[in-house]
Amino acid sequence: MKKNLLTILFLGLVFGLNAQQLEQLNRLQETYPNANRIRVNQEEVITLEIVDGEIKVDQTTIEEELYLSKSATYNSKQSINYSSFFHLKQIEAKNTNWINGKPQSVKVEDFKVKDDLESSFYDDNKTVNFIYPNLEKGSKTYLKYSYDIKNPRFLSSFYFGSYLPITNSKLKLIVDNGIELSFKSFNLEGLDIKFEKEKKRKQTIYTWTSSSVPDYKFEENSPNGRTILPHVIPVITSFTVDGKTTKLADSVDDLYKWYFSLTEEVRSEKPSPELVSTVKEITKNCTSDYEKVSAIYEWVQRNIKYIAFEYALGGFVPRFANDVFAKKYGDCKDNSSLLYAMLKIAGLKGYFTWIGTRDLPYSYSDLPTPLSDNHMILTWKNGANTYFLDATGRYANLMQPTSFIQGKEALIGIDSNEFLIETVPLLPATSNAIVDKSSVTLNGNNLEGSSNAIVTGFQKVNCFYGLENMTTEEKTLSYFNSLLEKGNNSFLISKFQVTNEFDYYEPFEIAYDFEIKNAVNHYGNETYVNLNLNQDLYKFATKRNRKNALEFDYLEKKQFQTEFIIPEEYKIDYLPSNFALDNEFFNSSIAYEVENGKIKYTHQFELKKIIIPAESLKEYNDNLNKVNKAFQEVIVLVED
Incomplete structure (x- = not known):
């Protein structure tokens, strides 16, 4: 009798779960009739600790999705990325199917790591690829992964909305006392997002929760998704250890000082005789500073092949001009380094300049972190005129900034303490x-x-x-x-x-x-x-x-x-x-x-x-x- 009772209870539980699953599936299909899948839960927990006088950052993400149509199999292949800044500590994935009224979970065992390499872009990003087996209508997937974030300036955005419906979201930050934060929010209007702050003896916990955020439609020729998707960006402004406060991103001044420190070595490099000779040959017939800069700019555009290298801090530090000149290739920072050196040889002053493309809708005053920019150019000033030199864009002349930085703020580095913020003009x-x-x-x-x-x-x-x-x-x-x-x-x-x-x-x-x-x-x-x-x-x-x-x-x-x-x-x-x-x-x-x-x-x-x-x-x-x-x-x- 006892054995039969346990069997009845187990079957009741299974059928109850099955009924609950079917009820959830039907309810979500009615709510989102055009959706093929729903993210039923997403959670991100970020822990900020002070360890040995530095900030240690751990981030854990959980994503659960329910598939509402027979097209589920098209989402079987999935991937996540990591890099030297975002070290992947753990990954776990599984999916659950209902077979003969019973839930059966299959754990993903095969994870394949691949370098993210393209013909003109080389970085230290790696992709972990995996496959959810036998996805079908009613399947549910579970993904959990954790990062050790190596630089506290690079806290990422948390998106409450996406191009698929999200029924539940939670962002939690567990922060040691002594670490000061600010939170930048974008496109949250009209959403029911609850925020809580809990102060404990040694930590402060910040939590955002939301529910039932509809999907955002992807359409061609739209501004970048950051302009419409609701998201929050946590920013570590400063931290205090033993009474000493270190500023990280309290202002644009903090960001600029860090940026400037990454360019100090290339500024003082002595140019090679070959580079000096080339500049003299390029500018020998020029009768004005404008003609000199124009000739140098065009030479770099024609002769230096654009290949992006983003490895750890190499994604932020320009390479030495002599190396770029000798190898005849480089990324945006390397082109800027070479332009800086060549103008200097010609007796002219160029300024390293950080800028975000139009994919980034942030201003430096709103978000004084590396998330505000993703590009480097060189600026030259001639009287009241400012010229933005972006050698990654071939055929653009000195009067013409590249199209993808029009209307964007440029952070122009004058010296170790002084900088300017100017807006790149929109050409008529x-x-x-x-x-x-x-x-x-x-x-x-x-x-x-x-x-x-x-x-x-x-x-x-x-x-x-x-x-x-x-x-x-x-x-x-x-x-x-x-x-x-x-x-x-x-x-x-x-x-x-x-x-x-x-x-x-x-x-x-x-x-x-x-x-x-x-x-x-x-x-x-x-x-x-x-x-x-x-x-x-x-x-x-x-x-x-x-x-x-x-x-x-x-x-x-x-x-x-x-x-x-x-x-x-x-x-x-x-x-x-x-x-x-x-x-x-x-x-x-x-x-x-x-x-x-x-x-x-x-x-x-x-x-x-x-x-x-x-x-x-x-x-x-x-x-x-x-x-x-x-x-x-x-x-x-x-x-x-």
Whole structure:
């Protein structure tokens, strides 16, 4: 009887768990009908202790996920990363499936370590790869891993939201007394996040908890996820041992002093005779400081291959200029080191500069830690003008910062105590332009013509990057057919000629002859011609149901001028009205003019905002649709 009773109790427990699991599965499917998986629990515990006069940081993370659809198997392969700063101490993974009404857990035993190496990026990051076996609808996974964080400046962000729903989150910090912290929060508005602080005799415990955070939709051409995902970043501002207080990240001044200390050795390096000789040769015909800096900058861009090396503090310390010069490769810090040395040889002063790309939405005043920047450049000042030299971006001239640092704060190191924070300017649309002038004639149903396109700014830089891979004339022709496409898919360039290819300062010019087949329609004695040949506003368009802001790489201008030669046997029966639209997002115009047997058509589009906020997308799309509607207008010709 006792044995039978235990069996009944066990079966009741199993069936109870099964019913509970099914109830949770059904409830979550109803709550999140479009989700394939749910993170049912995530916890992170960070322990900060003072050991031998230093801060010891341990971080343990737990993630549990429930799979709601048959696509679960696509998430079988998982990985986590670690590095010299984040030493992996422990990893545990398992998944639970329900088989014949019983839970069966399988522990992952096979973890494979792989170096994270790419063709242009080498670092000490390693990836631990593993596979959850036999994932299916209703499966639940469990992952636990722990880090020993070697530098207390690198406490990471904790995200309460993600691109999948999260039903429960907890962040806990257990902090020794004597360690002072601040907490930077981002995008927490509208979320039910509870914060508690518990003071104990030797420690203080900080805890954040949240529940039922919906998923955030990933969409192309959106600002980085940090701009929308709710997260908290703990910052160790200082710590006190035996009455002595050490500042870590209490202000930008603390961050800068640490950064400056990492560049002191390279600043004092004596340049090699070969480097000195090269600088003299590069600048021998220069008549001004501006010309010298421009010549040096272009030489580094053309001759030093970008390969990122991020190993421990090597990710923050520039290498010696002589080594970079000799090896002809380096990362952003190495390029800056070489530029610094070369300007110094030329009798000029450059300044090491730390900066975050547009992927990082933080300011130095908000977050005075290494999380605010991920890039290094060199700054040169000439009177009231500031020039931002980023040699990782080929073809950008001295007047043109790389596109991905536009609008970002730059931390400019003047000397051991002085620094400046300046904002990299956002280049106006007129600086990044394509102006295409065409002359076309009618040949049956086809349009034939010749054009001359002038490309400047970031649009020119992108052209040059594309042309680098065009190793034959056939490939180059195909590239220009895509870049300059007019009318429809039957557009074909027959020949082309380029001027100023790969030139840093002069506009890039492309002269070409083309044909557009079936570009004209004939009905009875009427002929319909649409001179809106460059209807490429699709790159600016977005879906109606978009949730996130729309981000562009840069502001730009497009101008297309077409002269249509009216055949002698035709006269104009209908000419569309001119169109103009000017709003906070862009301005656009279409104009028609008849003169000397020709119809002169001009279309102009100028983007005004690099980011269209989510709340403005409807208005933005409505305005863009007005332009697209104007594109549909056609000229009607009749036989004379």
